[in-house]
Amino acid sequence: MFFLKMTDISLLCSIIFLTLSTGTSKPKNILDTLFSNVGWKELNDVINVFWMGRYYTLSIEPKSTVSFGGKIRGATLILGCTFARDLKKIFLMLHYYLCYCPLSIGNTNIYNCTVELLEIIKKLSLLATIMKESLMALDDLHTKPWADYTSYTFYYHLSLLQRIPRKFVSERPLLNDPSTSLNILKFIKVDFETKEKDITDDLKCCKYVINNLNSIKRDLKDHIQKYSNDSNRKIFLDYVKEKLNNEMNNIVLKKYHNLGFIYNPQNKMIDVSIPDELKTNFKNKSEKSSTLSLRDEAIKYNQKSSAEIEDLLDFLNQGLKKNNLSEGKSEEPTQKKLKSS
Template sequence: MFSLNIVKLIFLLFYFILYTKAKTNSQKTIDQLDKLLMYPGWKNIKDIKYIKYYDAKYYLQNLIKTPTHGLQLAHKIRALTIYLGCTYAKVMNNLFSIIFNCIQFFKIQNDLINGCIYTEELINIISKLIVPMATLMKGAMDTLDLLHNKPWATFKRNCNHYIMSRVLGRIGDILDKLNHRTLFSVDISVYIATLDLIYSFFNEINTYLEHDTYQYCELVPYDENYLWNKWVQEYKVIHNDKKFVFLQFLSRKIKNYIMEEIQKKYFELGFLFDPITEETFIPTSESLIYPEIEFK
C-alpha cells in the first residue's frame, strides 16, 4: 500500500512538471505570436477575402483581433500559415504571368542577337530575384508553422507539402536545370529551347499553385495579366519601340515589384532574415523590431 502511494505521488509530480512545462511553452508561443501580429503588415493584407480550413472560413482581421488563448493557439497558427501561403500564392501567380508573357514576347522576335540578350536577362531575373524571394517566403511560412505543437513541415508523410511550401521550395530547382545550358550559340533554336524549358518548369509549378489556391484560398478577383498590361502601356507612353530599352524597362519593373512585395509581405509582417545562417526567424524580444534591411 505504501509503495502504491509512492508510485501515485511520483506520477502526479511527473504529470505536474509536464503540465507546467507545456503551459509555459504555450504561453511563450502565444506571446511570440501576439507580438508578431502587432506588425503593421498584417493589417495591410487586402488581396485575400478569407481562407478555408477544415470546412471553416477564417478572416484575417478576426484572427488578428481575437485574443489568443491556449485552446485556440494551434488553430490560429494553422489559419495564419494558410493566410500567408495564400498571400504568397497571389504574388507568385503575378510573377508566373509576367514570365509567361516575357517568353511569348521574346520568342516572337525570332532575333539571334536579341534572343541571347532576352534569355540571359530572364535567367538573371529568375536567379537573382525570383529564387531568393521564394526562399524568403518559404522561410517565413516554415518559421510560422514551427510555432505549432505539430508543425506540418515535420510530418513524414506530408513533409514540405502543406500549402505553397512545395511550390516555393521547388522554384530554386530551376537553377540546376539552367546551369547545364550553354547559351552562347549562333543557333537561335538554343535560346528558344532554353525559353521553352523555363516555360515548362514554371508552368508545372503553377499547376501546384493553382491546386493549393483552389483548396485553401478565396482571393479578391483580379486580372492575372494586370501587371504585364499595365507595364506595356506605361512603356508605350514614355518610350519608343526599341526592344532592348523595353527589356531594361521590364527588368526594372520586375525588380521594383519584388522589392516592394518582400518589404510589405515579409519584413513588415515581422519576419527577419539572418544572412549568416540564411534562415528566417521571428523576434522574441519585448519590443518590436523594424529592420532596415536591403534585399540583395
C-alpha cells in the same frame, strides 16, 4: 486539520495555475509581438481559407478569442495564399517576357534578353526560399506543425521554384548560337506554365478580395501597343524586367521585413525573432512527437553555400534599401549585420 488541507489544496492549485499561465504566456507574447509588425494589418487581400473542413481568417489582435493554434494556422494559410497570388502576378509578367524575348532581332539581343531572364529566375528562386522558410518558421510555432508535403503541398511547389536555376547551369546560352537561347526560353515557358497551373489548382481553398490580374494585363498590353515593334522591343522587355524586379522587391519589403521575419545566421534560414530558451520551453518535441516537422527537416539538411547566403542577404536588402532611399533614410542594409553574428 480540514482548514490546513484546504489551504494546501488552494496553494497547490495556485502553483499549477501559475505554471500553466507562465508556460502559455511566453508563446502568446511571441505571437503578439510578431503580429504587432505593421505588415500584418496590411495583409488584406485574402478573405479566408477553407482548410481541412474549417474556415481560417487572420486573427492578429491580442484580445482575439481565436485559439493560439488557430491564430498560427490562420496566419500561415493566409500568408501562403497571398504568396500564391504574388507568384501568379510574377508568372503573368514572365509570360509576356517569354513571348517577346524570342522575337528580338539579332543574335546579341536574343542572347542578352535570355541572360537577363535567367537572372530574374535566379532572383525568383531566392524569393521562393524566403516564402517557404517564412511559412515554415511561422507554422513551426504550432504544437503540431506540418510534417510532410502532403500536409501543405504549396511547400512542394516552392521547393521546385527554389531549384530552378540549377537546371540551367550546364545550359547557358551561346552568344553566336541563338538556338541555345531559344531552347532555354522554350523550356522555361513550358516549365512555368505547368507551375502556374499546379499552384492555381492546389490553392482553390483561398478566397481573395479580388481574384483577377486584369490591371496588370491592361498595363502590359498598353506598353505592347507602344513598344512591341522591332525597333522598340527592347524598351518593352526592359519595362517588364523592371516591373518584375520591383514586384519581387516589394514582396520582400511588405511580406518579410514588414511582417517581422529575420534571417537567422545560426541555422542559415528565415526565422521569427524568438529567443532559443522560449522555443525550448514552448515546444519540447521529444515529448510531443517523434515526427520531425518540415522545418526540422529543412534545418537538418540545409545546404546553403556561402555564395547562396550572400545572394539571399543581398536580395533581402534590395527592397529595404530602395524603400529607405525613397523615404530619405540611411542606405545601410540591416540584414548584412546578421552575417557576422
